[in-house]
Amino acid sequence: MSASKIAWINDSYAKMTRYNFFRRVNWGRFSVVSVPYLWLAIFFFIPFVVVFKISLSEAAIAVPPYTPILDWNLEEAYVTLKISLSNYLFLLEDDFYLSAYLSSIKVAAISTFFTLLVAFPIAYLMARTEGSTRALLLALVILPFWTSFLLRVYAWMGLLKKNGLINETLMSLGLIDQPLIMMQTDFAVYIGIVYTYLPFMVLPLYSALEKMDMTLLEAAEDLGARPYQSFFLITLPLAMPGVIAGCLLVFIPAVGEFVIPALLGGSDTLMIGRVLWDEFFLNRDWPMASGVAVVMLIILVLPIMLIRNSQGKEGAA
Amino acid sequence: MTIKKALTLSVCSALLAGNALADDKVLNIYNWSDYIEPEAITRFEQETGIKVNYDVYDSNEVLEAKLMAGGSGYDVVVPTGAFLERQLQAGIYSKIDKSKLSNLGNLDAALVEKISSHDEGNLHNIPYAWGTVGLGYNVDAVKARLGDMEFDTLDLIFNPEVTAKLKDCGIGVLDSPAEVMAIAQNYAGVDPNSESKKDLKKGAEVLEKVRGDYKYFHSGKYISDLANGDVCVALGYNGDILQAQSRAEEAGQGVNVSYAIPKEGTLIWFDLLAIPSDAPHPEAAHRFIDYILQGDTAAGISNYVYYAVPNKAAEPLLNEDVISNPGIYPSEAVKAKLFAQKAHTARFDRLLTRTWVNIKTGR
Numbered sequence: 001m002s003a004s005k006i007a008w009i010n011d012s013y014a015k016m017t018r019y020n021f022f023r024r025v026n027w028g029r030f031s032v033v034s035v036p037y038l039w040l041a042i043f044f045f046i047p048f049v050v051v052f053k054i055s056l057s058e059a060a061i062a063v064p065p066y067t068p069i070l071d072w073n074l075e076e077a078y079v080t081l082k083i084s085l086s087n088y089l090f091l092l093e094d095d096f097y098l099s100a101y102l103s104s105i106k107v108a109a110i111s112t113f114f115t116l117l118v119a120f121p122i123a124y125l126m127a128r129t130e131g132s133t134r135a136l137l138l139a140l141v142i143l144p145f146w147t148s149f150l151l152r153v154y155a156w157m158g159l160l161k162k163n164g165l166i167n168e169t170l171m172s173l174g175l176i177d178q179p180l181i182m183m184q185t186d187f188a189v190y191i192g193i194v195y196t197y198l199p200f201m202v203l204p205l206y207s208a209l210e211k212m213d214m215t216l217l218e219a220a221e222d223l224g225a226r227p228y229q230s231f232f233l234i235t236l237p238l239a240m241p242g243v244i245a246g247c248l249l250v251f252i253p254a255v256g257e258f259v260i261p262a263l264l265g266g267s268d269t270l271m272i273g274r275v276l277w278d279e280f281f282l283n284r285d286w287p288m289a290s291g292v293a294v295v296m297l298i299i300l301v302l303p304i305m306l307i308r309n310s311q312g313k314e315g316a317a
Numbered sequence: 318m319t320i321k322k323a324l325t326l327s328v329c330s331a332l333l334a335g336n337a338l339a340d341d342k343v344l345n346i347y348n349w350s351d352y353i354e355p356e357a358i359t360r361f362e363q364e365t366g367i368k369v370n371y372d373v374y375d376s377n378e379v380l381e382a383k384l385m386a387g388g389s390g391y392d393v394v395v396p397t398g399a400f401l402e403r404q405l406q407a408g409i410y411s412k413i414d415k416s417k418l419s420n421l422g423n424l425d426a427a428l429v430e431k432i433s434s435h436d437e438g439n440l441h442n443i444p445y446a447w448g449t450v451g452l453g454y455n456v457d458a459v460k461a462r463l464g465d466m467e468f469d470t471l472d473l474i475f476n477p478e479v480t481a482k483l484k485d486c487g488i489g490v491l492d493s494p495a496e497v498m499a500i501a502q503n504y505a506g507v508d509p510n511s512e513s514k515k516d517l518k519k520g521a522e523v524l525e526k527v528r529g530d531y532k533y534f535h536s537g538k539y540i541s542d543l544a545n546g547d548v549c550v551a552l553g554y555n556g557d558i559l560q561a562q563s564r565a566e567e568a569g570q571g572v573n574v575s576y577a578i579p580k581e582g583t584l585i586w587f588d589l590l591a592i593p594s595d596a597p598h599p600e601a602a603h604r605f606i607d608y609i610l611q612g613d614t615a616a617g618i619s620n621y622v623y624y625a626v627p628n629k630a631a632e633p634l635l636n637e638d639v640i641s642n643p644g645i646y647p648s649e650a651v652k653a654k655l656f657a658q659k660a661h662t663a664r665f666d667r668l669l670t671r672t673w674v675n676i677k678t679g680r
Contacts (some may be wrong), residue, residue, distance in 0.1 A: 059663060061403065061406045061407045061663075062407050063384075063385055063386070063387045063407055063408075063409055064385060064386055064387055065385045065407070096671065096674075161547060162487075162547055163545070163546070163547070184532060184533050266533065267492070267531070267533050267534045267535075267677040267678070268677060268678045268679050269678075270674070270678045270680075275674075278670050278674065279670075280382065281376075281378035281379070281381075281382060282378065282494060282666065282669075282670045282673075283663070283666050283667050283670050284381070284385075284663065284666065285663070285667070
């Protein structure tokens with residue numbers, strides 16, 4: 001081996017180690033930053049791409065039960081790419097899906113409104129108390145989460161049914177003489193959603209209200225504002241980020257809610273979660289079910305991204 | 318040898334042993350919930366030394382979704398006839414090697430013959446249990462509203478004059494479009510398995526007239542609701558309703574539930590043991606199926622779950638309250654009026670699902 005060659009090897013080895021060293025530092029930094037992105041990619045983006053891909057195929061009696069988009073045969077030397085938009089066209093043509101989306105959005109909107117109404121006083125109280133009382137209130141909000149969600153919905157069935165606790169109590173007090181029909185109604189669905197999603201509303205509200213500068217309220221009082229005026233002019237606008245975050249956290253899952261309407265609602269409650277179930281299990285049409293899911297995501301995500309965007313700009317300004 | 322190496326080696330050998338075990342000593346069963354006598358599994362494990370992993374589902378749709386996704390890992394599954402019929406088209410079941418089944422002769426040949434409409438020549442299935450879809454009712458509540466009459470009629474749920482009287486005490490109907498529509502079409506006097514739009518419409522008209530009197534469409538709630546008196550009439554599976562009956566007796570609240578097979582004729586269904594084509598342990602699967610075919614095993618299951626088993630050798634071993642219960646083992650005359658539901662085409666399924674949603678939501 002010649003000396004020049006050895007020098008060259010040494011040189012490139014030095015380069016390599018430097019390169020490696022450089023890379024290692026970068027990689028460490030990269031890995032810290034990339035964790036959330038990796039999370040999003042694995043648990044949101046990849047599943048979404050899979051669902052989107054299925055929505056472009058057609059149903060078939062096979063394993064898996066849809067036609068492949070990409071098909072190739074090396075012996076006969078062909079590759080075919082077959083994308084079907086028929087599912088999306090069918091979604092547009094048939095007004096059934098539109099009314100299912102609209103009625104889901106209506107149910108979710110009404111429930112979100114009532115959740116906000118119930119959650120605000122709770123969060124307000126939590127933010128205004130101190131020390132152990134606050135810890136106790138916080139625990140009370142979070143504690144129900146320790147019980148299975150399904151169990152809590154079943155508990156509501158026990159309360160709301162015809163010979164359930166509420167009816168029995170009201171009857172024995174003589175307030176009503178016929179049991180109230182509460183189960184299998186939209187009312188029961190609203191109760192179920194408000195109850196289940198309450199903590200998702202309380203916690204963001206609480207964190208917004210807790211950060212509030214109390215001297216602002218004193219100043220308002222000094223300047224002659226009545227309590228309700230200072231609430232609407234100061235507290236509410238300052239709590240707005242919490243209100244928006246809480247409403248989104250409740251509204252988004254409520255639109256796709258399947259279990260609560262299935263257990264508490266009547267047969268006539270038309271929601272998109274149920275439509276998805278029917279497409280998937282009764283029609284065995286995975287592509288159509290995927291199409292319904294993709295459209296739901298678009299309907300939900302686009303306006304939300306717009307809201308977040310405008311919020312971001314406000315924050316920067 | 319370092320500790321680390323020793324650990325790695327022992328883990329490796331454990332894995333190898335596990336694999337060897339998996340070849341012939343494990344069996345993965347996927348069956349309906351509450352559908353077997355628990356001791357039957359323990360006895361099978363003791364007799365054969367095969368470790369059973371027993372999973373349960375509560376709807377054919379869930380089973381189908383798992384099987385159609387592929388690679389379910391199950392060795393024995395129990396689909397209902399019409400579902401097996403369609404799944405066979407996708408080629409997801411392997412043929413059953415009947416030479417390995419020493420107890421095959423115990424099967425009730427007349428019933429097996431009926432199943433060949435789902436599976437030509439019955440090459441892929443061994444029947445597990447069978448039953449009917451019929452009427453569960455709260456005897457006292459219905460009598461109080463309708464007076465003394467025979468309650469073995471679909472008028473209880475399909476005749477608007479009758480349902481109007483029963484509305485206040487609650488009517489529940491299975492949320493199962495294919496089954497309920499077949500019964501409604503039969504009630505309307507057309508072929509229950511017809512796929513023509515006209516016949517579907519006739520069935521739908523039956524349901525539209527009475528829909529407002531129904532409390533709900535649901536495939537599971539009626540069991541506890543019948544037992545508690547929350548509904549007084551339900552169209553459901555015979556075993557479920559008999560389960561409601563015994564629950565009501567246990568509760569001792571004076572609720573008296575009874576089951577009737579409607580005289581207009583109704584659905585007979587068969588749940589069938591089948592082996593998925595990608596089953597990892599087909600040998601063990603055959604042994605299990607042969608074990609189920611034993612008269613004593615089948616009788617134990619029938620006595621426990623209150624469904625009929627198509628097993629001649631089981632008959633002498635059945636409890637008196639099971640074999641003499643016409644809701645479980647109906648007479649030949651009643652059996653003659655029962656019809657099996659065929660698998661539908663995808664086109665008809667789509668039409669049926671939409672019709673069903675429209676009926677349910679009153680659109």
